[in-house]
Amino acid sequence: MHRARLTLKDLHMTLIIKNRAVVEDSFTVVLAAEDGTLPAIDALPGGKIIVPFALWKEHKAAIVAARAKEDIGVWLAPDDEPADLAPDFGSLSVIAVDFPVFRDGRGFSIGRLLRERYQWTGELRAIGDVLRDQVAFHARCGFDAFAVRADKDINDALNAFTEFTNLYQGATDNLEPLFRRRAALVAALGA
Template identity: 65%
Template sequence: MASIIKNRAIVNDDWTVVRPAEDGSLPAVNELPAGKVLVPLALWQASRDALIASRGAAEIGVWLAPDSEPAEIVGDFDRIALIGVDFPVFRDGRGFSIGRLLRERYGYKGELRAIGDVLRDQLAFMFRCGFDAYALRADKDFNDALKAFDEFSVQYQGAVDNPSPLFRRRAAAASASEKVSA
């Protein structure tokens, strides 16, 4: 069984990512592998009712491509167990924006998983954008990747994990310090 990093721990991955065929065609619902499946948005949109009827919400996840519009899935948050965001190549950063939109604008609270070309160098930044699960590339060392979360002790910008930028955190600390000394 494959592994993933979830909530900063290495765990078994019991989900199968379903990808379109080389020609772009999508499998039929009855052709999907047994167990929990992470299906592309296009398959979800085309076969939502059949997928729910055949598996139930606990065994269905939907993944978004870099050019997907996250707003298209907002109404389905309660029908799926997780949302994956595909990073097809290292240099494609659109998934970071999708993660932030899902968490900050649309209020998604469930598992948000990075799939595809996921590398150690990206994990801390993905975490700041709201991701909590990471399916690393097969050739990567999971134990080494866990170290990425602790490489930066201070972040300047606000993000999903801490919305307040550093200058505001420092101003609040100074203000609290002045009140204590007064």
């Protein structure tokens, strides 16, 4: 069984999928040390950063004072509460959600909550153990950017978006379930 662990090498990738295209990643994902210690605020890298929610909560004012909104992102762990970040949306351009292992689906719920309940409209990025098999499902939950695991082919992951043409359930990408879409089509055709 593969257990993904977030490392700076894995997350500061050159390429990500954003809006269904492979693009260069301009952000650096900041991580805690192996023992869980957060980096000092003056040790943060320059440029665009995505910081752990715990670091954001502790040093929000300093981060906002030192960087423009378009240079700031926060990443949520599976046990972080998205409601706690909602008041800070105006200070962020990216929210990333960590998927620590393939089988951990809590990030899907976080994505839907951010989009539907809390009305996040900025970039929503999946990070961690992000594989081709789940990219389309991430998108259905509102994710529009994907840091595919470093040992996987990012171009192959793009194919996941076109594998399913008819989706039964409503989601953030199409709220109407198939039976309602079908009924509307029949009504429009007058049958």
